[in-house]
Amino acid sequence: MSVIADALGVSAATVSNALSGKGRVSPELIERVRAKAEELGYVPSVTARALRTGRSGVIGLVLPNISNPLFPQIAQAIENAAADAGYGVLIADSSGDNAKQTLAIQRLIERQVDGIVIVPRLGTRIAELACPVAVIDSPSTPNNTVSADHWQGGQLVAEHLVDLGHRDFVLIGANPLSNVQNDRIGGMKSRIPKDGRVDVIWIERNEMVLGAGCPLGLKEKVENGFTAFAASSDLHALRALTELQRAGIRVPNEASVVGFDDLVWSSVVSPSITTVRQDAVAIADIAIGALLATIEREPSPEASNIAVAQCNRVPMALVPRQTTARLATADASASDNSSFANSSSSPPERNAP
Amino acid sequence: MSVIADALGVSAATVSNALSGKGRVSPELIERVRAKAEELGYVPSVTARALRTGRSGVIGLVLPNISNPLFPQIAQAIENAAADAGYGVLIADSSGDNAKQTLAIQRLIERQVDGIVIVPRLGTRIAELACPVAVIDSPSTPNNTVSADHWQGGQLVAEHLVDLGHRDFVLIGANPLSNVQNDRIGGMKSRIPKDGRVDVIWIERNEMVLGAGCPLGLKEKVENGFTAFAASSDLHALRALTELQRAGIRVPNEASVVGFDDLVWSSVVSPSITTVRQDAVAIADIAIGALLATIEREPSPEASNIAVAQCNRVPMALVPRQTTARLATADASASDNSSFANSSSSPPERNAP
DNA sequence: CTGAAAGCGCTTACAG
DNA sequence: CTGAAAGCGCTTACAG
Numbered sequence: 002m003s004v005i006a007d008a009l010g011v012s013a014a015t016v017s018n019a020l021s022g023k024g025r026v027s028p029e030l031i032e033r034v035r036a037k038a039e040e041l042g043y044v045p046s047v048t049a050r051a052l053r054t055g056r057s058g059v060i061g062l063v064l065p066n067i068s069n070p071l072f073p074q075i076a077q078a079i080e081n082a083a084a085d086a087g088y089g090v091l092i093a094d095s096s097g098d099n100a101k102q103t104l105a106i107q108r109l110i111e112r113q114v115d116g117i118v119i120v121p122r123l124g125t126r127i128a129e130l131a132c133p134v135a136v137i138d139s140p141s142t143p144n145n146t147v148s149a150d151h152w153q154g155g156q157l158v159a160e161h162l163v164d165l166g167h168r169d170f171v172l173i174g175a176n177p178l179s180n181v182q183n184d185r186i187g188g189m190k191s192r193i194p195k196d197g198r199v200d201v202i203w204i205e206r207n208e209m210v211l212g213a214g215c216p217l218g219l220k221e222k223v224e225n226g227f228t229a230f231a232a233s234s235d236l237h238a239l240r241a242l243t244e245l246q247r248a249g250i251r252v253p254n255e256a257s258v259v260g261f262d263d264l265v266w267s268s269v270v271s272p273s274i275t276t277v278r279q280d281a282v283a284i285a286d287i288a289i290g291a292l293l294a295t296i297e298r299e300p301s302p303e304a305s306n307i308a309v310a311q312c313n314r315v316p317m318a319l320v321p322r323q324t325t326a327r328l329a330t331a332d333a334s335a336s337d338n339s340s341f342a343n344s345s346s347s348p349p350e351r352n353a354p
Numbered sequence: 355m356s357v358i359a360d361a362l363g364v365s366a367a368t369v370s371n372a373l374s375g376k377g378r379v380s381p382e383l384i385e386r387v388r389a390k391a392e393e394l395g396y397v398p399s400v401t402a403r404a405l406r407t408g409r410s411g412v413i414g415l416v417l418p419n420i421s422n423p424l425f426p427q428i429a430q431a432i433e434n435a436a437a438d439a440g441y442g443v444l445i446a447d448s449s450g451d452n453a454k455q456t457l458a459i460q461r462l463i464e465r466q467v468d469g470i471v472i473v474p475r476l477g478t479r480i481a482e483l484a485c486p487v488a489v490i491d492s493p494s495t496p497n498n499t500v501s502a503d504h505w506q507g508g509q510l511v512a513e514h515l516v517d518l519g520h521r522d523f524v525l526i527g528a529n530p531l532s533n534v535q536n537d538r539i540g541g542m543k544s545r546i547p548k549d550g551r552v553d554v555i556w557i558e559r560n561e562m563v564l565g566a567g568c569p570l571g572l573k574e575k576v577e578n579g580f581t582a583f584a585a586s587s588d589l590h591a592l593r594a595l596t597e598l599q600r601a602g603i604r605v606p607n608e609a610s611v612v613g614f615d616d617l618v619w620s621s622v623v624s625p626s627i628t629t630v631r632q633d634a635v636a637i638a639d640i641a642i643g644a645l646l647a648t649i650e651r652e653p654s655p656e657a658s659n660i661a662v663a664q665c666n667r668v669p670m671a672l673v674p675r676q677t678t679a680r681l682a683t684a685d686a687s688a689s690d691n692s693s694f695a696n697s698s699s700s701p702p703e704r705n706a707p
Numbered sequence: 708c709t710g711a712a713a714g715c716g717c718t719t720a721c722a723g
Numbered sequence: 724c725t726g727a728a729a730g731c732g733c734t735t736a737c738a739g
Contacts, residue, residue, distance in 0.1 A: 002732065012710045017734060027708060044464055048404045049732035052715045057401060059444070059465075070618050072426050080447045089444050089465050091412070094433045111397055112412075112442050214626065236619055239592075243623040246599040265423050266589055266619060270596040273567065355716065365726045370718060380724060402716030405731045 002045065005037050020045070051113070059089040060292060061109030065122040066096055070236065070264050075137070078285035079118055086293055088115070099125055106130065116292040116308065123179050133295035135288040135308040138180065147287045147313040149279035151181050154317035155188020157277055158231050158259050161319055166328035167229035167257060169198045171222050173241060174233040176205045182233040185261060189231055200227065204237060217241065220248040223256055228328055235260035235267045238274050242324060253326035263320055272323030283315045355398065358390050373398070404466070412442040413645060414462030418475040419449055423589070423617050428490070431638030432471055439646055441468070452478055459483065469645040469661065476532050486648035488641040488661040491533065500640045500666040502632035504534050507670035508541020510630055511584050511612045514672055519681035520582035520610060522551045524575050526594060527586040529558045535586040538614060542584055553580065557590060570594065573601040576609055581681055588613035588620045591627050595677060606679035616673055625676030636668045 006013045011030070019026045019034035026034075037043075051057045062079055064072055076092070083090045093109055095102035102122050109117055116133035127136055138146045162170065172189055174182045186201060193199055200222065208215055219230065219241055230245070232238040238260025245252055252258055252272055260267060263278040288308075295308040359366045364383070372379045372387035379387075390396075404410045415432055417425055429445070436443045446462055448455035455475050462470055469486035480489055491499045515523065525542055527535045539554060546552055553575065561568055572583065572594055583598070585591040591613025598605055605611055605625055613620060616631040641661075648661040 013732085014711080014734080015709055018709085021734085023734085025708060030708085046405070046732050047465055048401060048410060049715090050734075051401045052399070052405050052717085052731085053733045053735085055715075062445075069426070070423055073422070076429075076445065077447050077449065080445055084447075084461070089461070091442050092415075092429070092433055092445050094430055094437075096430065108437070108442070112400055214621070216624070236622060239619055240622050240624065243596065243599065243625075246596065247605075247624050249602075252600075266592055268567070269589060269593050271569065271593065271600045272596075366716085367718080367727080368725055371725085374718085376718085378724060383724085399716050402731090403718075405715085405733085406717045406719085408731075 002043070004041060005034060005043055008041070009033060009037055056115055056296075057113045058087065059091050059112070059114050060289075061091045061093055061106075061112075061114040061117040063093045063095050063102065063105050063109070063117060063119045063121075065102065065120055071262055074262075074279075074281045075120065075285065078281040079289065081282075082285040082289040086289060088289075088293070095122055115296045118288050118292060123176070130306055133292055133306045133308045135292045137284060137288055147284050147291070148181075148315065149284060149317050150314035151184035151317070152188035152191075153314070154261065154277040154279070155185040155190075156192045157188075157317060157319045158185075158261075159189040159192035161275070161321065161325065162229045162231065162257060162259065163192065163194060163197075165257065165325060168194065168196060169227040170200070170229045170231060171219070171227045172199060172201045172231050172233075173217070173237045174201065174203050175237060177203050185233040198227070204240075217244055219244050219256075220250065223248075223250055228255070229257050229259075231259045233261055235262050235264040235274060235276055238276070238324075239266065239270065242270065242272075242274065253324050254329070257326060257328075258324040267320075268322065275322045275325040276320050277317045278320050279317050280315050287313050287315070355396070357394060358387060358396055361390055361394070362386060409468055409649075410466045411440065412444050412465070412467050413642075414444045414446055414459075414465075414467040414470040416446045416448050416455065416458050416462070416470060416472045416474075418455065418473060424615055427615075427632075427634040428473065428638065431634040432642065434635075435638040435642040439642060441642075441646070448475055468649045471641050471645060476529070483659055486645055486659045486661045488645045490637060490641055500637050500644070501534075501668065502637060502670050503667035504537035504670070505541035505544075506667070507614065507630040507632070508538040508543075509545045510541075510670060510672045511538075511614075512542040512545035514628070514674065514678065515582045515584065515610060515612065516545065516547060516550075518610065518678060521547065521549060522580040523553070523582045523584060524572070524580045525552060525554045525584050525586075526570070526590045527554065527556050528590060530556050538586040551580070557593075570597055572597050572609075573603065576601075576603050581608070582610050582612075584612045586614055588615050588617040588627060588629055591629070591677075592619065592623065595623065595625075595627065606677050607682070610679060610681075611677040620673075621675065628675045628678040629673050630670045631673050632670050633668050640666050640668070 002016050003013050006016045015026060015030065016034050019031040020038065047058055060083055062076065064076065080090050091109060091112060091114060093105035095105045099122055102125060106117065110131055114132060117130065118135050118137065119127055120137045121127055127134060136146045137148055170193055172186050174186050177183060190199060202217055204217070207217070217240070230241045232241055238258050242252055242258045245256055245258070250256055258274060260274050260276040263276045267274040267276050291308040295306065355369050356366050359369045368379055368383065369387050372384040373391065400411055413436055415429065417429065433443050444462060444465060444467060446458035448458045452475055455478060459470065463484055467485060470483065471488050471490065472480055473490045474480055480487060489499045490501055523546055525539050527539050530536060543552060555570055557570070560570070570593070576598070583594045585594055591611050595605055595611045598609055598611070603609055611627060613627050613629040616629045620627040620629050644661040648659065
């Protein structure tokens with residue numbers, strides 16, 4: 002900056018004003034400054050600017066379970082949204098225990114991030130922090146969150162299967178303590194007809210008893226007349242699919258399988274897995290938008306730092322693929338789905354444990 | 355800082371020296387300063403320090419294909435290694451095209467990162483940059499890289515299958531332009547006995563002709579006597595496994611399947627997939643260690659900014675699981691693997707295209 | 708429309 | 724062992 006000022010014989014203040022377009026500088030001087038900056042390959046010091054303005058231009062992203070295969074989608078969407086707004090993204094890993102999440106947040110604050118996007122660990126409640134925060138979580142966590150509408154996604158799954166003539170459902174989740182999984186399973190249940198049959202398998206609970214990697218007993222389910230297998234994640238859908246195939250059951254001829262999240266392998270396996278996709282870009286845009294609005298608003302003592310002031314549900318979309326098919330035995334009237342076991346169109350509000 | 359100085363009636367310089375342990379300050383004064391800092395909840399301004407010292411305490415991480423399921427492993431390892439050394443990690447996404455990679459690097463430099471770890475896009479060569487750089491890539495890229503020893507990993511796969519009595523191999527890769535995949539396939543080939551039979555399927559080349567998601571024709575391979583299917587990634591191993599299962603071929607009874615990377619689903623599918631795991635923590639430690647050494651060394655005009663001065667190969671490890679089994683028809687002498695088609699123990703050096 | 712001055716919060720020679 | 728002073732590179736009132 003001073004090199005430009007010196008080269009042009011003007012003051013640093015003028016260069017600053019010209020480059021930022023703030024103070025009133027004559028158009029021709031602005032042009033000369035620009036040209037000189039360009040010529041010199043001038044890059045402003047973000048550090049100096051940060052020190053002076055008190056804004057770092059960086060936001061933090063706290064992720065749990067970084068090994069979660071959904072992570073890339075959301076990290077990429079957040080990074081893009083932030084970059085578009087001129088912000089950098091500092092990552093922090095809260096895997097391990099909840100204490101590490103607190104530590105990760107602490108470290109970001111020490112690095113003077115302007116705001117934080119948090120995907121909280123299962124069962125965590127994020128306290129009011131010293132900087133603006135946006136939380137991405139299930140809508141069942143009361144208020145202040147953005148997320149896919151997992152409940153509605155579950156409904157999509159059930160409706161799709163019901164339309165195909167299925168009446169006997171096995172729903173597969175990992176952990177009933179997860180609001181996300183609960184919503185997905187709950188949404189499915191809400192759209193299963195009254196004359197339908199529903200069985201829910203919670204994998205982690207199962208494994209607590211039978212050991213990790215135990216078979217889910219899906220063959221027996223098929224023998225008992227179940228035809229539709231809907232999982233709260235593509236990971237479990239894949240597990241179901243391979244277990245069925247291994248047992249010699251043909252998918253989708255004898256059983257339909259649906260997953261969630263459109264994870265990378267879903268389209269690649271044979272048969273490819275029908276799934277439900279969340280709009281990570283829309284979610285990231287809402288989270289970053291709200292965060293930046295809070296950051297750029299003049300901070301006032303009474304204002305909350307929680308950026309997302311309401312519960313935002315972003316609709317999910319069904320991606321039909323090969324693992325779902327019309328039930329061979331379905332009669333024409335079977336697709337009458339006018340009566341549901343539970344017609345509520347939204348999940349009950351729950352607190353994080 | 356000045357609040358501490360004022361509260362204690364000493365100078366800011368002394369507070370700084372006491373807290374950093376640099377200047378010679380009397381032990382008792384150091385203690386008083388520490389106590390006061392603690393009491394006041396003092397957090398030093400990293401921004402001011404960065405401006406003064408010219409070091410931001412942040413490194414950049416550039417990732418291609420952020421949707422690559424291997425990404426979480428490496429991102430987590432890098433983040434942990436950096437955090438342990440007191441550095442933050444700014445992420446940048448180079449997905450899309452190569453121009454975006456250059457842009458991502460540029461933006462990190464503008465944010466004054468002290469160094470950059472790059473996992474380059476396929477076929478990219480990283481030019482000398484204005485800050486220290488460590489590249490994580492296949493060892494086949496000449497020099498200056500850290501990575502898993504993909505060639506040796508491939509050898510592990512072939513040796514495992516040969517030990518189980520297999521002689522007829524189908525090797526499955528996605529793209530022969532990828533050094534990583536080429537090394538893996540090459541390593542496998544180098545350990546296949548002279549009397550063995552090898553067929554290589556490059557998926558992307560296949561799909562160029564037959565369309566995305568086309569079957570790999572594995573059933574026919576089995577009918578032609580192939581018993582071992584080794585893929586350059588768990589994604590392709592999964593594709594192979596499900597295609598075989600769907601065709602009614604029993605794994606591992608009739609065909610063995612091996613993948614690479616121990617991706618999240620490998621242990622969950624049925625049967626679970628035998629794979630080869632890279633030591634992401636060791637790789638990250640080498641990359642970050644070399645980077646920080648370069649950063650903290652006094653910069654000299656003649657020194658290169660390329661942090662990793664030699665080709666580092668981190669050994670991979672076989673994770674045996676259910677998809678591989680002894681060939682039923684194998685006779686006892688079959689496990690004599692003293693003669694190989696190609697006994698070289700390291701890959702040919704290649705240039706990035 | 709332009710410039711001189713102060714200051715963001717640190718660290719680092721240097722002097723005492 | 725301790726402190727006064729300068730300066731990192733910006734931005735922002737304020738004065739002209």
